Amino acid sequence: MASKFKLELNTYLGAVHIHTTNSDGSGSVAEVVYAAKQAGLSWIIITDHNNMNVEEGFYNGVCVIAGEEISPPNNNHYLAFGINSAIQPDDEENLQNTLNSVREQGGFGFAAHPDERLSRNNSYSPIRWTDKSVIPDGVEIWNWFSMWGDYLNEKNLFTLASSFLFKNSLVKRPHEETLRWWDELNASSDKIVPAIGGVDAHAMKVRKCFLPLTIFPYKTMLKTITNVISMETPLSGDFRTAKKQILNTLKSGNNIVFNRRVSKGVPSVRVFNKETMVTPGGRIKLDRETFIDIKAPREGIIRIIKDGKEFSSKLRTKYKTLLPEAGKYRVEILFDGYGWAYSNPIEVVL
Numbered sequence: 001m002a003s004k005f006k007l008e009l010n011t012y013l014g015a016v017h018i019h020t021t022n023s024d025g026s027g028s029v030a031e032v033v034y035a036a037k038q039a040g041l042s043w044i045i046i047t048d049h050n051n052m053n054v055e056e057g058f059y060n061g062v063c064v065i066a067g068e069e070i071s072p073p074n075n076n077h078y079l080a081f082g083i084n085s086a087i088q089p090d091d092e093e094n095l096q097n098t099l100n101s102v103r104e105q106g107g108f109g110f111a112a113h114p115d116e117r118l119s120r121n122n123s124y125s126p127i128r129w130t131d132k133s134v135i136p137d138g139v140e141i142w143n144w145f146s147m148w149g150d151y152l153n154e155k156n157l158f159t160l161a162s163s164f165l166f167k168n169s170l171v172k173r174p175h176e177e178t179l180r181w182w183d184e185l186n187a188s189s190d191k192i193v194p195a196i197g198g199v200d201a202h203a204m205k206v207r208k209c210f211l212p213l214t215i216f217p218y219k220t221m222l223k224t225i226t227n228v229i230s231m232e233t234p235l236s237g238d239f240r241t242a243k244k245q246i247l248n249t250l251k252s253g254n255n256i257v258f259n260r261r262v263s264k265g266v267p268s269v270r271v272f273n274k275e276t277m278v279t280p281g282g283r284i285k286l287d288r289e290t291f292i293d294i295k296a297p298r299e300g301i302i303r304i305i306k307d308g309k310e311f312s313s314k315l316r317t318k319y320k321t322l323l324p325e326a327g328k329y330r331v332e333i334l335f336d337g338y339g340w341a342y343s344n345p346i347e348v349v350l
């Protein structure tokens with residue numbers, strides 16, 4: 001019997017929040033693309049500080065999109081996508097003005113590394129989202145480099161060396177306060193407030209440069225925090241169309257953030273009812289057969305969070321369960337204490 005809906009979706013791995021030599025990154029666009037290709041990515045979004053001097057297009061099969069990290073000197077970094085010209089940080093550091101400028105250009109943005117740790121064992125001041133009452137379009141819930149910086153320990157030579165040698169063990173899971181804020185934003189919005197995960201591949205020039213940058217080569221970084229988007233129609237070969245497809249999925253929250261350093265494989269989260277099927281970022285009507293279907297590459301803790309509260313938590317490889325009530329459901333998958341995957345919410349409505 002023919003299926004009522006298309007089960008086979010096209011999935012594409014991509015990375016966002018990447019710096020090049022146009023700001024404080026250590027590599028050219030060509031070098032970043034080479035690394036992206038090696039890391040198995042189909043698309044990347046380059047977000048240099050306060051400029052968009054990147055020639056967009058397909059490079060060796062990788063869709064390269066220019067975004068911007070609007071970066072005031074101290075706090076409130078904002079990842080802006082879908083804008084046509086670079087936006088400078090507001091003179092008066094009025095965050096709302098920045099958000100409005102992005103929207104005026106038809107773009108959308110994500111609060112970057114909003115909860116960098118205040119207590120750090122190093123000399124780099126945290127860059128945070130200072131006023132949580134200013135509501136961004138979305139949230140960067142996990143940022144590899146920022147989190148490494150949170151736990152970089154410069155106390156002595158031993159701790160410093162460990163911070164580099166065991167760098168991946170410092171990036172355990174997103175900050176609780178960021179997840180909580182994201183859940184709150186979703187609770188008070190009738191839409192999905194989307195999340196992305198960033199690599200923040202760059203040097204430390206904004207702060208100070210103290211070690212060779214090649215310690216974090218792009219190829220390694222681009223194999224860490226990844227976004228998987230899924231689409232019914234394949235990614236177009238025409239750049240403008242492909243760019244639109246990718247930005248639309250991120251804007252609607254049709255992606256899952258996951259750290260490929262923790263496990264290989266790609267997470268899958270879907271909700272079905274009698275009529276149809278949706279992926280993260282989607283909305284579906286509740287009926288008696290509405291269920292969520294989650295797949296992981298191996299046994300891990302699969303948590304379902306409904307409207308900010310734990311709905312279910314199981315040790316499984318696959319998990320299918322009925323959803324009895326309307327609400328916004330998102331999924332977390334953890335392996336051995338490490339966060340692996342964080343899906344955007346799926347909204348189940350009456």
Ligand SMILES: [Zn+2]
Pocket residue numbers: 069071077112113127
């Ligand atoms: Zn930043």
Ligand SMILES: [Zn+2]
Pocket residue numbers: 017019069200202
């Ligand atoms: Zn950055």
